[in-house]
Each structure stands twice: as C-alpha cells, then as structure tokens.
Amino acid sequence: MTVSLTLGARPAPAHSPGQADRSEEGSSHARCLIIGAIEPGGAQLSALRLSSALDAYGMHSAPLVAGDATPDGLALAAQHGISVDAFRVAETIPQATSLQWTPSRSFARWLVPRLDDAAGLVGS
Numbered sequence: 001m002t003v004s005l006t007l008g009a010r011p012a013p014a015h016s017p018g019q020a021d022r023s024e025e026g027s028s029h030a031r032c033l034i035i036g037a038i039e040p041g042g043a044q045l046s047a048l049r050l051s052s053a054l055d056a057y058g059m060h061s062a063p064l065v066a067g068d069a070t071p072d073g074l075a076l077a078a079q080h081g082i083s084v085d086a087f088r089v090a091e092t093i094p095q096a097t098s099l100q101w102t103p104s105r106s107f108a109r110w111l112v113p114r115l116d117d118a119a120g121l122v123g124s
Contacts, residue, residue: 032114036100037093038066038073038084048080065114067099067107085114 033051038044051064064077069086070093077084087099087107099107 032062032065034065034111036066037068037098038064038077038086039068039070039093040072040076044073045076048077048082051082052080065111067104068093087111 033047035044035047048064063083063085066073066084066086067088069084069089070091071089074084074086074089087110093100096102
C-alpha cells in the first residue's frame with residue numbers, strides 16, 4: 001500500500017513543467033509519500049519514479065516515510081534523489097511482520113508527528 005499526502009499545499013497550477021506561472025511564485029508544494037516497505041521491487045520503483053517526476057511540476061518531496069526498509073531499498077531511493085525516514089531498517093523484511101501488510105500501533109504512533117502538516121490524503 002502506498003499513501004501520498006500533500007503537506008501545506010494549494011492545488012497544483014495547470015501548466016507544463018518549466019512554464020512559469022506568476023500566480024504561484026513563492027508558493028511551495030510538498031508531498032509526503034508513505035509506503036509500507038521500501039525494498040528493490042516493482043511497486044516501490046514506480047513510487048520512486050513518480051515522486052521524482054512530480055518534482056518537475058513543483059510538487060517537491062518531503063522525505064519518503066517507510067514502515068520497513070532494507071539497505072538496498074534505501075540505496076534505490078537515494079539513486080532517485082529521495083531521502084527516506086524509516087521506522088525499521090533490516091537486511092530482510094519478514095513477510096509475517098511486514099508493515100506493508102500488518103497493522104502496527106507503534107508504527108502508527110511513530111507516524112503521527114510526521115503527518116502534522118498534511119493537507120490531503122491519497123491511498124492506493
């Protein structure tokens with residue numbers, strides 16, 4: 001599961017990347033992408049590519065927030081210019097306890113202060 005939050009943002013301007021929009025000068029859009037697990041793989045790679053591509057539209061990324069992360073997943077994010085704030089980091093992510101599929105009250109408590117500025121929520 002991937003969740004994307006818009007932090008303190010107004011709607012994105014309707015213009016092409018690189019095209020100036022004078023009404024939006026000085027405004028800032030930040031997104032917080034939340035992912036259950038960051039490790040090399042298809043879904044995570046898509047989320048990283050999307051996050052990088054949205055920068056061209058002025059939707060800048062706050063650090064990606066991950067429940068679980070592997071060192072290889074952190075390296076993959078870094079290759080895309082994305083920093084990660086991870087709840088747990090380990091060489092492997094056991095399927096039985098992966099935060100991609102398993103609810104966790106301690107993860108939820110850890111997550112709350114990272115969402116204080118959230119203006120919107122999108123999940124997939």
